[in-house]
Amino acid sequence: MPEHALLSASSSHRWLICTPSALLEENFKNESSTFAKEGTDAHALAEYKLKKYLGIKIKKPKSDFDLKELEYYIDIYFDYACELISGSKTRSKDPIILVEQKLDFSSYVPEGFGTGDLVIVADGILDIVDLKYGKGVEVSAVNNPQMMLYAIGALNLFDSLYDIEKVRMTICQPRLDNISTFEITVDELEKWAEDTVKPKAALAIKGEGEFSAGDHCRFCRAIFNCRARADENMKMAKYDFRKGPFLTDDEISEILSGIDELQKWASDVQAYALDKAINENKKWQGFKLVEGRSIRKYSDEAAVSKVLIDAGYTEDSIYSKSLLGITAMEKAIGKKKFKDLLSDLINKPKGKLTLVVERDKRPEINNTAEADFKN
Numbered sequence: 577m578p579e580h581a582l583l584s585a586s587s588s589h590r591w592l593i594c595t596p597s598a599l600l601e602e603n604f605k606n607e608s609s610t611f612a613k614e615g616t617d618a619h620a621l622a623e624y625k626l627k628k629y630l631g632i633k634i635k636k637p638k639s640d641f642d643l644k645e646l647e648y649y650i651d652i653y654f655d656y657a658c659e660l661i662s663g664s665k666t667r668s669k670d671p672i673i674l675v676e677q678k679l680d681f682s683s684y685v686p687e688g689f690g691t692g693d694l695v696i697v698a699d700g701i702l703d704i705v706d707l708k709y710g711k712g713v714e715v716s717a718v719n720n721p722q723m724m725l726y727a728i729g730a731l732n733l734f735d736s737l738y739d740i741e742k743v744r745m746t747i748c749q750p751r752l753d754n755i756s757t758f759e760i761t762v763d764e765l766e767k768w769a770e771d772t773v774k775p776k777a778a779l780a781i782k783g784e785g786e787f788s789a790g791d792h793c794r795f796c797r798a799i800f801n802c803r804a805r806a807d808e809n810m811k812m813a814k815y816d817f818r819k820g821p822f823l824t825d826d827e828i829s830e831i832l833s834g835i836d837e838l839q840k841w842a843s844d845v846q847a848y849a850l851d852k853a854i855n856e857n858k859k860w861q862g863f864k865l866v867e868g869r870s871i872r873k874y875s876d877e878a879a880v881s882k883v884l885i886d887a888g889y890t891e892d893s894i895y896s897k898s899l900l901g902i903t904a905m906e907k908a909i910g911k912k913k914f915k916d917l918l919s920d921l922i923n924k925p926k927g928k929l930t931l932v933v934e935r936d937k938r939p940e941i942n943n944t945a946e947a948d949f950k951n
């Protein structure tokens with residue numbers, strides 16, 4: 577098995593919609609980021625904790641990141657995982673519990689495999705749990721193809737041994753306080769794999785099918801200079817507006833629906849061009865590289881303090897004392913203590929009114945009069 581699957585489960589939300597993307601991405605280096613390294617360390621710690629809990633011998637991993645912070649968040653995942661493990665023991669006498677398990681779904685996706693962070697097999701339910709250490713985007717387990725492919729891989733191993741009726745998939749994202757769960761029957765899952773995954777994967781492995789831009793472009797390595805994404809966004813610029821001095825309400829709604837993606841695309845193109853100019857000395861016609869504005873900083877805070885104290889200034893006049901912010905305080909004293917001691921002293925002001933797409937989970941505020949009243 578190759579170390580890296582071309583059609584990976586983690587990129588399946590992309591290649592299932594934009595089938596040529598997987599092969600196109602091979603033109604770009606898969607550069608590891610600090611966030612990816614932090615995620616790897618978090619997974620290693622989670623694996624250590626769960627294996628130790630299960631009585632499997634394992635060495636505690638080291639990390640260059642803040643271990644206290646890693647422990648704090650991984651314990652949220654660990655506690656949740658332990659609850660699921662206990663639950664499985666009430667359904668089967670000897671459930672199978674696997675940590676960091678390789679899952680092979682190559683019967684539907686050429687060379688398809690992935691790693692399940694926690695797989696629990698017990699009569700009735702197969703649990704797949706995925707730890708996501710990132711805090712950039714909240715990930716939902718509902719119809720999540722990565723989780724569904726892992727489930728296919730797990731069924732491949734255990735369906736014949738256990739009487740599994742449904743699969744429960746959970747994404748645990750401790751840094752966003754997000755635990756998202758989705759259940760699907762084995763029949764529904766197999767139908768999805770046969771009718772959707774198999775034909776799309778057959779196209780994707782050959783780089784065939786239609787390019788399709790959208791939210792799924794976010795982590796595509798071709799995102800910066802992909803022509804299909806540019807075409808999609810340029811459609812807005814070429815929008816065929818009706819005549820007349822003012823835009824109609826329908827035209828404004830049309831513009832709003834594409835504006836977030838348009839802004840993202842524009843800043844991605846800027847970032848791409850800047851990176852080439854800085855790192856590859858690339859000259860873009862009509863543009864030059866200059867130094868941006870900068871903010872003055874002390875070169876040595878201890879030396880500044882000494883000079884001022886020696887000059888007769890008091891500590892009170894040159895230092896300011898401030899309370900830790902809410903997140904930092906919660907981390908410093910622990911969530912429980914924070915709640916016990918400070919919950920009456922926390923105000924959550926109303927957020928600034930903002931326009932979002934209708935599928936957003938937040939409840940609608942009907943008009944500004946209602947908003948004023950609430951405020």
Ligand code: SF4
Pocket residue numbers: 590594596597600787788789790792793796797798799800802803804805
């Ligand atoms: S950037 Fe978007 S449209 Fe372009 S290849 Fe990637 S997923 Fe497809």
